[in-house]
Amino acid sequence: MPSLFFYFFAATLILASLCVVLARNPLYNVLALVVAIFSLSSLFVLLQAFFVGMILLLVYAGAVLVFFIFVVMCLNLTAISLTFVEQRRFKTLGYLSSILFAFSFFFATQSFLDAQLFATSSIRGTIETVGQILFTDYLLPFELTSLLLLIALFGIVSLAQGALNTGKEEGQS
Amino acid sequence: MFPTINWSLISLESFMTLTLVVLVIMDISLPKKTNRDWIGIVSFGSLFGLIAFWLTQHNLSGSTFGGMFVMDSLAWFFKGFFLLAMVFVFAMTQQYFKALGGRRNEFYLLLWLALIGMSLIASAADFLILFIALEIMTISLYVMTAYLKSDKLSLEAGMKYLILGALSSGFFLYGISFLYGVTHSTRFEAILGYVGTHAMNPMMLFGMVLVFSAVAFKIAAIPFHMWVPDVYQGAPTPVTALLSVGSKAAGFVMLMRLFFGIFAPWHQEWGLTLAVLSAITMTYGNLVAMFQTNIKRLLGYSSISHAGYLLMGAAAGTVLGASAMNFYLLGYLFTNLAAFLVIVLVFVAIKSDEIADYAGLSKRSGLLAATLLLALVSLAGMPPLAGFFGKFALLVSVIQSGYTWLALIAAVNIVISLYYYLLIVKRIYVDAPKVTSPILVSSSMKLLLSFAILGIIVIGIFQGPFLDAAITAVRGMAFGFIK
Numbered sequence A: 001m002p003s004l005f006f007y008f009f010a011a012t013l014i015l016a017s018l019c020v021v022l023a024r025n026p027l028y029n030v031l032a033l034v035v036a037i038f039s040l041s042s043l044f045v046l047l048q049a050f051f052v053g054m055i056l057l058l059v060y061a062g063a064v065l066v067f068f069i070f071v072v073m074c075l076n077l078t079a080i081s082l083t084f085v086e087q088r089r090f091k092t093l094g095y096l097s098s099i100l101f102a103f104s105f106f107f108a109t110q111s112f113l114d115a116q117l118f119a120t121s122s123i124r125g126t127i128e129t130v131g132q133i134l135f136t137d138y139l140l141p142f143e144l145t146s147l148l149l150l151i152a153l154f155g156i157v158s159l160a161q162g163a164l165n166t167g168k169e170e171g172q173s
Numbered sequence B: 001m002f003p004t005i006n007w008s009l010i011s012l013e014s015f016m017t018l019t020l021v022v023l024v025i026m027d028i029s030l031p032k033k034t035n036r037d038w039i040g041i042v043s044f045g046s047l048f049g050l051i052a053f054w055l056t057q058h059n060l061s062g063s064t065f066g067g068m069f070v071m072d073s074l075a076w077f078f079k080g081f082f083l084l085a086m087v088f089v090f091a092m093t094q095q096y097f098k099a100l101g102g103r104r105n106e107f108y109l110l111l112w113l114a115l116i117g118m119s120l121i122a123s124a125a126d127f128l129i130l131f132i133a134l135e136i137m138t139i140s141l142y143v144m145t146a147y148l149k150s151d152k153l154s155l156e157a158g159m160k161y162l163i164l165g166a167l168s169s170g171f172f173l174y175g176i177s178f179l180y181g182v183t184h185s186t187r188f189e190a191i192l193g194y195v196g197t198h199a200m201n202p203m204m205l206f207g208m209v210l211v212f213s214a215v216a217f218k219i220a221a222i223p224f225h226m227w228v229p230d231v232y233q234g235a236p237t238p239v240t241a242l243l244s245v246g247s248k249a250a251g252f253v254m255l256m257r258l259f260f261g262i263f264a265p266w267h268q269e270w271g272l273t274l275a276v277l278s279a280i281t282m283t284y285g286n287l288v289a290m291f292q293t294n295i296k297r298l299l300g301y302s303s304i305s306h307a308g309y310l311l312m313g314a315a316a317g318t319v320l321g322a323s324a325m326n327f328y329l330l331g332y333l334f335t336n337l338a339a340f341l342v343i344v345l346v347f348v349a350i351k352s353d354e355i356a357d358y359a360g361l362s363k364r365s366g367l368l369a370a371t372l373l374l375a376l377v378s379l380a381g382m383p384p385l386a387g388f389f390g391k392f393a394l395l396v397s398v399i400q401s402g403y404t405w406l407a408l409i410a411a412v413n414i415v416i417s418l419y420y421y422l423l424i425v426k427r428i429y430v431d432a433p434k435v436t437s438p439i440l441v442s443s444s445m446k447l448l449l450s451f452a453i454l455g456i457i458v459i460g461i462f463q464g465p466f467l468d469a470a471i472t473a474v475r476g477m478a479f480g481f482i483k
Helices: A002-022 A026-046 A050-075 A084-115 A127-135 A139-160 B011-029 B038-056 B073-100 B105-123 B127-145 B152-183 B188-197 B202-219 B228-234 B237-262 B264-289 B295-316 B319-350 B366-380 B386-400 B404-429 B443-461 B463-475
Strands: B062-064 B069-071
Touching (some): A002 A026, A026 A050, A050 A127, A127 A139, A139 B011, A139 B127, B011 B038, B011 B105, B038 B073, B038 B105, B073 B237, B073 B463, B105 B237, B127 B202, B152 B188, B152 B202, B188 B237, B202 B237, B202 B295, B237 B295, B264 B404, B295 B319, B295 B404, B319 B443, B366 B443, B386 B404, B386 B443
Antiparallel strands (some): B062 B069
16 A cells, blocks of 8 residues: 555656656746655655655745745746757756766665665654754754854844945945 | 753853843844944953953863763864954954944844854864854854945955855765765764774765865865955955954864864875965965955955965874964964954045055054054064964974975965065055045054054064963864874
């Protein structure tokens, strides 16, 4: 039964990823990406990595892609037409990167099968274990990230408020 | 289950964070229309309090948070270094924004955050902490660099710094993932354990190179120096000062933790690479600095060349090399901050950073001209000032390790650097001023300038206690692994 689910989600993932690349309308690309992320997170859930699956769904499908859709809708990108030369340049780039990807994928699977690194791993990817590690072993880094949020806050306040008089006028810059 | 935490080790950072929280509350609750710069005043008071507290932590050592946070002599040395640098930077900020007007409260808060980030870098014993601390420092610097929103140069500098900095953070993380993949840990202790017992392998080499590239970005070494000139010129001058001293020193702490700590057993492998990088960096910095007309940009290139000099100590890979780096940085702190303090005070008066506008400065303000003269001459490395003995110790350390050619290149570079430093001195003392009105300096600034001058001269003449401090810092380093 789980393998049936695996094949279903894996097939959906591949189909959706193909849609992302092949669809002409940017809006379809983004929507296909949402489907792809959804099936990817389902695969993680099948592997019992519930936390990763959840985060993937929340962060990517929930937040990032909604932003993408907003941007795509705001920019009105349907009218994109590339000139022939530009298209050819992209094609070469595309072939090059897919060859590179195929190579690295091949070597990655090779070393992954050799390593046996993850076979003995006792980590369970539930929210409970992640939370426990976060508040015991990784307490300091976790708390320190709060300072990063504080910087983001100050940054927004100082950069978004009214312009500062620098004393330098046009002529001197 | 819950780890025991030794709070006394992390107390300095805790107090810094506490100060920050108090300042944030003050910023919110104080009336908007006050003439007094309360945040600045409280910041100054807290800085001196923290320095006093830092002195009491002299013999503190140990690690906590499961070995992620370490307090040792090296961390102690550099925490004091950062606090001292911040005294100057806060003074500059206060002067700079008094002249420019506008809100500066967030700027103070960001300075505090950068200080917290820097002291955490000095104490990090785990790549995760090191990365977060680095981001705390760097992201606050991004915001401060772009702080003058109506100044196009400042915005451009902020943007450039942000993009290139994000790239270097990416390198850093990628490198850490390789190191983690091989050693199965991000703890320095565990990685040192691996490095000490294994030969170099391609995965580790890849990780090392990527991590080093992020460090090289921070210290502005070639080939990761591209951001320096534009950012140094465009950023508000207090930020430039912080970049050239604080951020650079933080980079060198990282370098010491990595190359005198966890990668030290492989010194044979990387020593020569660092030596070559050092030679290229100092030569490039000095050659390009000759043609600059903006003093901040010139000091940017000069700071590249100083990164080259400092890398000599790392290439040497000995206790002497590391102590020479510490000593050099201490001298560099007073020298460079003195120069930047003068630049801020001159900018406040004449609203220009062009070297041409410095003509005849000696006739407008004797103290400013004298300070700048001493700072530039010390940067060039003339005896008996702080810069001389630092360079001398670095040269001795590389000759001892067998890199005589590097010492020769450095000597040639010192002569080249004299040329452009003395050109500015000539402008200040020989050329006739375009405007003759005197530049007034407040008495508190006079005090700070005298303190800087005192530092430059005292470190240059009575090197003993400072050299001892530098050597102690290296000897007591946790996970140190040097001959």
